Structure formats: C-alpha cells, structure tokens
Amino acid sequence: MSTLPQLNLFTVVLIPFIGAALIALAGTHRALREGLSWSSSIVFFLAVMGLLVAFLDGDSASQTVWEIMPGLAIAFRLEPLGMLFAAMSSTLWVLATPYAIGYMNAKGYSNLGRFFACYAIALGAAAGIAFADNLFTLFVFYEILSVSTYPLVAHTGDNKAKQGARTYLALLLATSIGLMLPAMIWVWTATGTLDFADGGILAGQVSPAAGAVLLVLFMYGTGKAALMPFHRWLPAAMVAPTPVSALLHAVAVVKAGVFVVLKIAIYVFGLDYLRELATSDVMLYIAAFTMLAASLVAIRQDNLKARLAYSTVSQLSYIVVGAMLAVQLSAIGGGMHMLMHGFGKITLFFCAGAIYVASGKTKVSEFDGLGRRMPVTFFAFFIGALCVIGLPPTGGIWSKWHLVAGAFDAGHTAIMLAFMLSTLLNIGYLLPPVARAFLRPLPEGERSGFNEAPWMCVIPLALTALGTLVLFAMAQSAFDLLGGMFGPVA
Amino acid sequence: MKLARIIEFLISKRSLLAVIMLVLMAALVLADIILPPAYTRFPWEAISGFAAFFGFVACAALIFFSRFLGEWLLYRDEDYYDDHE
C-alpha cells in the first residue's frame, strides 16, 4: 500500500486553514513564516496525494462533518473531478510557494504574514470546494474563497488595487449570493436535497422551464467561471501581485469556478437532463462567444498580465463549453482542460512575474530581445503557451482534443468551429511575446547578458513547464480518473 | 579558381556553343522524324517535332502571359506590404 498518510477529508481541508493560522501568528518573523508556508503546502500536498493513492485503489471516502439543519450538512466526499482539482491545486501550491516567497521578497512587499495566510486559506477553500459533497458545502467554501482572496488582490494597497479588488469582490459576491444561492434554495425546495449524485438530482423533479432557468442561475451564479458579461473581475484582479494571479487566478479561484460548473452540470443536472434543457444551448453559445470575444480582447492587450487574464477568461469558457455540451467526452475534456490549462497558465503567470522581477517590464511591446537575457523563462513561457493553445508536446492538446470531439459528438459543429478559431486567436496573442523576446534585438542602450529572476522564481516556472510536457505523456491517468465520473470506462 | 576559367572559356565561345546546340536540336527533330512514334495515344504524338514546337510555344506563352499578368494585375512596389503592417 502506501506510506502516505490517510487522513479524513475534513482534516485535509483543514490543513491549509491551520497553516494559515500559524502563518498569521508568525506574522513578521520571516524565517518562521516562510518555513510554515513551505510546510503547510507540503503537508497538504502529501495529504492530498495520500487521498489520491487510496482513491486510485478504489477507496471512496466520504464524511459528514456537521449537520447544520436537517438535510443541510457540511459534508465531503471524494469523487474523480474533485480529486483531480485537489491534486492539481495542491501540486501547484507546492510549486507556487517558493515562487511567491521569491517574488514577494524580491519586490519588497510588506504585510507578508497576512499575504501568506490568505494564500493558504484560499487553497484550503479550494480543497473544500473540491471535496464538497453537496451544494451547500460547496457554496460555503466558494464564498470563503472569494473573501479570502480579496486581501490578496488588494495587497498593493494603492487606489488601483483597491478599485480592482472592489470590482473583484463585488462581482463574485453579487453573482454568488444573487444567483447561485437562490438557485441552490430552489433546488433544495424542488428536490429536498443538495447532495451531489451520479446522474444528477434534478431530472424529473422540476419542470423543464424551471430547469432551464436554474441552469442560467447556476451558470451566471458561478461568477468565478467568468462567463461574459460577468468576466470583468478577472482582469480587475490582475492588480494583485503575480503569485496571486498565478496560483489563484490561473488555478485555484478560476478553476474552482469551472469546477463548480462541471460539478453542477454532472452531479446536479446530470448530462442527460442537461441536454434536454432549453437554455443549455444558449449557455453553450454564450460560453463560445466568451471564448472568442475574450481572445479578441486579449490580442489587443499590451500588458502581459491583462492579456493572460483575458486569455484565462477565454480558456475558462472552454471548460464551460465542455460542461454545456453535456456529453461524456466533453465533460472529461473539460475536466482535463482544468488540469492542463492550470499547469499551462500558471507557467505563463510565473513567467510574467519573473520577467517583471528581473527586468521591470510588464508590456509585451517592451519584451524585445529579453529572451537572450532570460532564456529559461521565455522557453518556459513558450511551452506554457503551447499548452494553453493546445499543441503538442504538451498536455493541452489532449484536453482540446476531447473538447472538440465532444462538440462533434454532441452535434455542435459551430462549437467545433469556435474551438478552431479560438486556437488561432490563442496563437495570435500567446506566441508574439516569445517571438519578440527571442528574435528582436534588445533596445538601444540596454544591458545585454544573462539576467534571470531569482532562482526561487525560475525553478518553479521551469517545473510547471516541465509538468505540461509530462502531462502530454501522462494524460492517460487523468483520463482514467475522470472517466470514473461515468462509471467504469469502456 | 580553375572552374571559373573553364566557365569563362565557355562563355567566350558562346557563339560556337550556340551553333552546336542548334545542330543538336536539329538532329533531335530529325531523329524524331526518322524514328516512328512509339506511341499514338494522343493525336500529336504522331506529329514529328511536336515536342519541339510545343516547348517553344509554351515557353513564349509563359513569358508573355506572366509578363501580362504582372503588368496588368499583380506587380506592386516592394514596400507594398510594409505600408500596411
């Protein structure tokens, strides 16, 4: 068996929270704080891996922590999608920790105790979302995630940061409380349960019209999935320090959003029922529109982080499309894209941050010749970009493959076309930074010579880039895992 | 630079070379007339020297047609695309 610890789910979720409390207490004591950040991420990682090993062996843990009201409980259960999400977040947290430490120290930020504590809480909340066994638990951790990331977004403390953070929180809270909560209550009244169940809980319980409305409520209620027109928070959140943008706005927060979308599509609606709904096509096309429109906006962004943010908006819609296509292939593709895009996009953000740390440059138009000074960073950026675009030899190709195949399977040729167009647009905005950096000469008067960011930043980004390559070959594992959502894979 | 001298020598004898070539070409056509056509899958395969004629006409046609196409439609200044990119 395994030498890894087998903890119950709630304990695993608690680890980052405990870590956060300790980090907050460590406060300004730098060594202690960093040590705790490291150790909580590693302990969490090991705990999740322990779960993963057991899960792959066929154990399916579930746990009801507390029943708040009859039928309304904080409860956790392991299922494939959540396992994948948790495994991804925990892995990337381990990699993001040194990066965050390196970055925040290099840029001389203060208030780091709060920063790392909130960072940890966000991860804990993500884990809570991943393991949630019912909508209520999911909602609770979803809100914790929104609130805990607010101080991170506003960390810089200037007016722009506050403004961005305000947009961020306002949109996330307004959508979740205004739309998701009522939808949740509606489900509760209609079905008497909020538990996730294979095949969904809504089929036959609500009228088709009500189901259609519920779908819209859920999709827009999940503000973190950044479906247009509720996508503004994501670009606004880019005022955050880059480690936040990287781990949270490429992985934990936004993936939590699409994770919720997938989870609701699969376990609340059920794919079969979802297909019958009048609005599933509407949402599908809205997502497809988001996918393309966000890409078109991204092309025009000179600021690299803004460009990546819009790219994320676009990529998230891939996954929403995957959910709305409502066939197994696309759902699996969506789940895989969650993973692949996570690795790819975090690499890109890591690189954006490393570039900023090493050269102070944030605009793509200023990147000329930088590749010669920062070859590792830009090569990693190249690999990450390939993954996001969905090209070999990175894992991105397999998730895109399944999404497109799902679109065909569902009979939506127009969506296939949208994916194809989106790929082209992705190339249009992700590769120019690399090409510029490697091909154009450095501007007059700039010092040439090797000048990478601190190794604490460079090593993680190299590792995540490597991760996308490994995922190319290892996609089978993710595929098998996700196939478990629909019973044994044929 | 020996090779360059050979080429130079050949160029200096270009009238002679041209004559040799013309003779060779005449011989080719002659041979075509003398030898019976191996195939007659197409009507023109029976015509002796058709290939020669065709080669000449095709070449002339290409030269004039491409020239016409260029002058009429396709030629642009070399910085044409620079203005717009």
Add this chain to the structure above:
Amino acid sequence: MTITELMPFSVLVPLIASLVCALLPGRFWPWAVTLVATITSAVIAAITLPAAAQVTLSYAFGNWPPPIGIEYRVDAANAFVALLVAGMAAVALPWAKKSVDREVPERQGAFYALFLLALSGLLGITLSGDAFNIFVFLEISSLATYGLIAHGSDRRALLASFRYLIMGTVGATFLLIGIGFLYVMTGTLNLADLAERLPEVRDTSTVRAALAFIIVGMGLKLAMLPLHLWLPNAYTYAPSFVTVFLAGTATKVALYVMLRFVFTVFAPDWSFVVLPLSTVLMILAVAGMFAGSWVAMFQPNIKRMLAYSSVAQVGYMVLGVSLVSIVGLTAAFLHLFNHALMKTALFMAVGTVIYQVGSGHLKDFRGLGRTMPWTLTAFALAGLSIIGVPLTAGFVSKWYLIQAALDQGQWFLVVLILITSLMAIVYIWRVIEAAWFQERPGNQPAAGEAPLALLIPTWVLVALNFYFGIDTRLTVGGATAAAEALLGGGMAP
C-alpha cells in the same frame, strides 16, 4: 422550589435589585449588583426554557387563582424570548462597565436602576399571562428606557428620548385601548381566559377594533415601518450600552406581544381573516426591509446605519409572521434570536470604537482596521452574519425565511430577501472599506486597540453568531417549539 416557583424570580430579581441599585453610590457597586441580578435572571430563564418546552408552566402570584390573581404563564414561546432578553442583558453587562464609565460618568446608580427596571419590565411582559399586567410592564420598561436614552451624552438624546416617549406612550395607549375593549367584551384580562371567551364575541367590531389597536400599538414599539420613525434617533443618541441592550431586546419583546395576541388570544384563523393582516404585514415587512436597508446604505453615522438596518431586520421577522405557517413563525423566532446576536455584536463593536475614538461616524473609521484589528474584525464577522453568509446565524434564519416563502409559493419574496441581503453587503462593506482600505487622516487621533473588557463580550457574541450558525439545535429547536406553541391551537391548559 420547583421550576414553576422559580420562574417569576427572573422578573423579580432585577426589579428588587433596581431598588438596591438606585441607592448605591459610586461606579463599581451599582454595576456589580446589576450584573449579579442580570445573570441570576438569565440563569433562571435558561432553566425555564427546557421545562417550558415540555409543558406550559403557570404560576399565580399570591396564590390567587388565575382569573382574579395575576398569572405567569410560560410556554416555549415566551421562555425562548425571556431567555433571549435575559441572556443578551447578561452578555452586554460585562461590556457595559467601561462604556458606561465613559459615557455616563455620574449617577450610575440611577442609570443601572433604570436598566434593571427596563429589563424586568421586558421580562415581565414576556412572562406575564395577564393582559393588563403586560401593559403595566410595558410602561415600566418603556419609562425606564426613556430615561436610559436620555442619558446619552449628545444633547439630541433628550429630543430623541422625548420623541420616543411620545410615540411609546401612544403605542402603550393603543395597547391599553385594545385590552380595554377586550375586557369590556369578555370580562377577563387573563390571556388564556380571553382566548377561551373571545370566540363567542369575536364577530363584533369592538373585538376587531381591539385587534387593530393592539397591532398598531405593538407595531409602534416594534418599529415596524412606517411606525419606526422614533427608532433611528433613539438608537443613535442613546449611550452605546443602551443601544446595545435595546437593539437585542426591546423590539423583540414587542414582536412577541404582538404574536401572542394575534396567534393565541385571537386565533390565527380568525385574526388573519378578519383583518387583511397577512397582506398588510407582508407589505409593511417588505417595505421595511427595503427602506431600512436602503437608507442604511447611505448613513454616515454607523450607529444610525445599524438602527436603520434594525428596521430592515424587523421587516424580516414580520415577513415570517405574515406567512402564517409553522416555518414562517419559526423563521421569525429564529431571526428574532439571531438578529439579537448579530445586532448586539455590531453595536458593541461600534460602541467599542466610540469608546476608543469618540465618534461613530464612518469617516472616523478610516484606517482603524490596522490599529484596532480585533474590534473591526469582530464588526466584519458580525456583519457577515447580518448579510446572511453561510455558517453564521444570519444564514440560518434567512434560510428558514426563504423556506417559508417558498412553501407558500412566494417566489418574489425570495428575490426580495436576496436583494436586501445584497444591500446589507453594501452597508457593511462601507465600514470594512473605510477601516482597512483607507488611510487614517493625519488629523484624526491615533487609536489603539480597545481594552479586553470591551473586546471579550463582543467576541463572545461574534462567536455565538458562528456557533448558532453551525450548531442550530438550540435555536431551531427553540424557535420551532415557540412557533408550535403559538400556532398549536391556542394556550394549552
């Protein structure tokens, strides 16, 4: 001594203690006596509740049997409210010491005596099974409250108190008129007897008028829109401790009285038919929810903002009542309880800021998040509860309220509840933003963290907000029992 015999002491102890208190000099002893008396009272209430949930307790004063003597009659509903009132008072008092020392430096004996009077009045209203007795206790508590409010250091406190006095008196008078009508028609003042005899005479306009007067009278004390106009100023200018106490108790008791009359004295199948009560209450509740939240969003004075928020929260309770169902009433009782928790915590946090900074204006909150993190965090967390974030008490009561609305098929109510919740986010957010995301202006006094004497009670309440958001057995159980007691076919013998 049985529980039945013990029960009246929760009213009597503060009453007697107030006499002692009025005579005590200095700053410590009046407070100490008050504390002891309040805690005693709260403990008695706590013991009473489980017993009352089982069977209705009845205690006749002076051993005169009910129709003649005064009866204390306690079922789950009033035991629940009594525990709330006494409990909140007990939690507020440790906090009171510092705050009162600062805001009411002199004649504290009288101040605490008034407080105890108000407390015993409120408890008396709650426990009494006699209509006239209810009026008497109402007047006792009201008069004491006017006095307490008038202690506010701001000169406007006097005016606010005066206005409250006028309106309160109007309310009490209306109640008295209603009770008078009933007495004329039935010849009894005992609530149980009233319930028994009313069916014979209830088709008369006198009885209907009695109901109308009682509802308007209690609506005034309850601060139900549009009868709430006295409340903002009273809460704003009263000493912080008084606001803290009133916010958690006074309106709740008024609601209880209204419910007692509407549901048990007049049966709900009568009162909601004879008057368009359901509609009227629902309209007023929704209007209150909106207007209160709306105005709160724009208030520069935080105490005043919270006062308007209270108007909105009263709206939620009345909304629950207007649905006339077990779940609706449960929601009303739950919110009655939970709102006391959250609003008291919020007022305590604001009071703490006032104690440290000397002002409750939004602009004086700027930058306080750094210097008074514990106070402001308490405010933020209690704010979460008032917004109705899951795992807080506020969520539980809103959840039940929404359930009740859905049971009746009232979709639009759910929408309205959620919209007002969003408005709550806005007004709570203003404070959080000022505290953490604005710099403290240079000309403002630098304020340090508040003393523990203020912080601990505040945090106890904050913790309770979360505790009752997670462990809902006591609150939901109590509220359900209370609702069933009211709706379960009148006063059981």
Add this chain to the structure above:
Amino acid sequence: MITSDWIHPSLVLIAGTLVVPLLKGRAMQTWMVLLPLAVLGVLWLAQPGEYGQMAFLGMELVTGRVDDLSMVFGWVFSTVLLIGAIYALHVNDQVQHVAAFLYGASALGVVFAGDLITLYVFWELMVITSVWLIWRRGSEVSFNAGFRYLVIHAVGGVVLLAGIIMFQFETGTTRFDQIDADGPAFWLILAAFMINAAVPPLHAWLTDAYPEATVTGAVFMSALTTKTAVYTLIRGYPGTEMLVWLGAFMTLYGVTFAMLSNDIRRLLSYHIVSQVGYMVAGVGLGTALALSGSASHAFTHILYKALLFMGAGAVIHMTGRSKLSELGGLYRYMPWTFVLYLVGGVSISAFPLFSGYVSKTMIVEAAAVDGRALIWLMLAVASAGTFLSTTLKLPYKTWLGEDSGLRPQEAPWNMLLAMSIAAALCFLIGIFPGLLYALLPEPVDFDAYTMSVFLKEMQLLLFTGLAFCLLLKYVGGGPKISLDVDWLYRRGGPRLISATGTAIVTADRAVRRVALGQLMRLTSHMERKHGRDGKLAKSWPIGSMALWTAIVLAMLLTFGVWR
C-alpha cells in the same frame, strides 16, 4: 516506442537533439553529422511491421508503421537531414539546429505514424519547430512572415483535428490508411493535407515564408513540410479525381508565378508548388504507375530542391542579396556554387541523366496511359516553365548577365560539400533509376530511358531554351513583388480581426461607461436624497410620526372593522 527490433527514428533524433544545446564548436558539428547518420542506421535496421501500439485515451495508437511507402520518405528525409546538417555546420545558432532536427524528427514521425492521432501530434510539432527556422533569420520581415506561416499551419492543424475527430466518429477507427469516409471528415482531412501540400489557393504560406527563412533553414523546409503532405496524400487519397486537376493547375500556377518573382528563393518556392503539383496530380491519377511516380518524384524533388535552395542560399549567404535585379555576374567568384546549382537545375528540369527525369516522366507517362490529354499538355507546359525559370532565368541573372559589381568569396567548404553530396545523389539516381525504383512499394513498370521519352523531353527542353534566348528581353522581372492570395490575410485578415476586436472593445467600454456612469449618478443622487437628511432618513417631527400611526390605524380599522 522502443522495442527490441524497432527504435523510432524520431525518438533517436529527439533524444540526440536534446544534447545539442550542451555542445559547442567542433563537438557540436560532429554531433550534428553523427545524428542523421544514426537515424539512417536506425532505418537500415528497421523491418516492415507495426510497432509501438498502445491504447491511449481510449484510442488505439500505432506510433510506428514501417512499410515501403513510409520507408521511401524515411530514407530521403534522413538523407536530407544529413545534407542539411552539413550545409549548416558553420551556423553558430543552436536554436536553429535544435529546431531543424526536431522538425526533421516530426516529419519522420508523420511518415511512420500508423494512426491519425500520432500523425496529428507530429503534424503540429512540425509547425512549431519549423517556424523557428523562419524566425531565426532575425529580420522584421521574417518575424512577420513566420507568424503568417504559423497561423496558416495552425488553421491546417485545427482543420485536421476536426477532420480526424469526425473520421474517428464515422469509422470508429483512427488507423491511417486510405481515407474512406464520406462527408466532412473526408474533405477536412484532405483540406489539411492540401494546405501542407501548398495546393493553390492554400499555398501562399510557402512562397511567403520560405524566402524569408534562414539560409540553412530553408533547405530543411523545402524538403520536409510539403513532402510529408505528399506522403499523406499518397497514403490517404489515391485516385481522388479532384487532385488530378488541382495538381495540374498547381504546376502551371507555380511556373507562372515563378516567372514573376524577383527574389531567388521565392522563385524556387513557386517551383516547389509547381513540382508538388506533379506529385498531387500523380496521387489523383491513382494508378500504380502514377503513385510510384509521385513517391519517386517526391524523393528526387527533395534532393534537387534542397540543392537548389542550398545554391541560392549560398549566394544569399555570401552576398547578402537575394534579388535577381540586384545580382549578376557571379560566376567568377562563386563558380562551384554555380555549377552545383546547375546540377540541381537540370535535375528539376528533368534532363536525362539527372534525377528529375526518371521520376517526372513517370507521372507524365501515367497521365498519358490514363489518356488524359489536357493534363498531359498542362504538365508539358509546366516542364517547359520549370526549365525556363530555374535553369535558365535564375542562373542567368545571378551568375551570368550584367555584372552587379558584387565580389563575394566562394561559399564555405561545408556548404559546397553538402551541395556536392546532393548533386551526386541527383546524378546517381539519374543514371541508376533502378536504385530508386527498388525502394518503391509497387514494382515499377516503366523505363525512362527509351528513345521516345528521351527525344520528346530533349526537344521540349531545348526549344524552350531557344525561345528563352530569343525572347530574353521580354522576360519580366525587375524590383517588384507580385500579389498572391496571401494578400487576403496580409491585408484583409488583420483588418477584419482588428476591426472585430475594436468593435468588441468599444462596445464593452461604451456599455460599461454608460452603465457605470448611470450607476455613479444614481448613487450620488441617492446619497444626496437618502443621506443623513434624506427623505426617508431625516428625523421626523412627532407630528409626522403620529400622522403615520393614525394612517395605519385608520387603514386597519377601515378595512377590518367597518366593512
């Protein structure tokens, strides 16, 4: 991908390439020569069969399929990698070397792919590796051209992806044999292949990008991308009637536009289009002879086209100029380059004794056997045109003609060596066509060296030459560029994208500005109205309170009591 009797050549190449960045100077040069040799060795050992089967993501992969057809391409790709590597030995840019080898590995991966998934993966890898060979030229022009190249191929890639997915759903397999699907799957995959095969109007990426590639990179590019496409067409679409006509059209299109070109490598690029046209037409004819012709023409074409690009590249490398109008009279200074180039020229023109002759005539013969008169004539015109521009016009204007005043050195030894190897191979195949024919999948029932074929070809070529000499002054040219379908995406596409983007951004901004503006106005209005002294919030006089109380009471009494 590795079993005891099969090592995937791509894997060898990729693994070997990973070492390149660690090496320098002489060691790197040695490695660069050894690596393609190793690949040739691996191919030598390869036995026909299917290897590397695996189940992946619910699909059956065959990563290595060795049969005669794939081996033909495998051999020539490896050979040209060796030649190209030698040609590039002097280049001190590891990015280029890495890109070139990975590009070669991808091309090999495509031809050895037994299923469409593997094929797709390598297909895309080919794009992202080869684009660096354009970009590393380092100029602004090549930067942009590289992007256009990338985007067009990305289009091809997504079309292929869609096609394969449809194919998979339709047939339930992803095996790559003849594509026998109906409907969109058939057409999409074909379109993707045709993009890479540079079939007009999908060809402009080639003539746009290759002239802007690096001197050494263009050699690899000329050999690999279009020829993998030819391979896939032979494998997947033999006998598709449409291809006959497209192919014949391509041959003419290429020669016509080549006449208009001023840039020497653009001229040669149009001839790639033209020559690939022969192969495409051969695929379309679909007979055993025609397919053998296509395969062998691809083989010979790779070698002579590489030779031509090497020759042109040497000129560019040594003079820094690439335009006919700026070159001339170089024979004195670069005679070896001149002569070796001419070997390539006569090969492509299909002079007897040179490689093009033994393969092109096979396709033409196949058209004749099929009785396609018009096709035959079109191919004949293209033959004349090929000779005209590659062997007459280009060398004439570059090495002979007016002296441009340039005084370059002869090309470096490694370039000449690489060209010599290629030239030798062209010659060898021309003399011993049996060597080539032996590699082909089907036994070849064709002899190029019959009197009839010889006579016709010689007449055609020599009289073309005559016409050229007579009409020399009418031959077009000059410092001009000619438009092609790339206009559509160089001028039209960017405008469309930027216009759409602008529209979205503007709309988004406008909506947000209006919405936020209204919200702001509303809030400030509300703040005024409902602040401390607002209507709802101000302290009401007692009279008003009493009034409200009275109203409520009156309402209740009115409705409830006196009904």
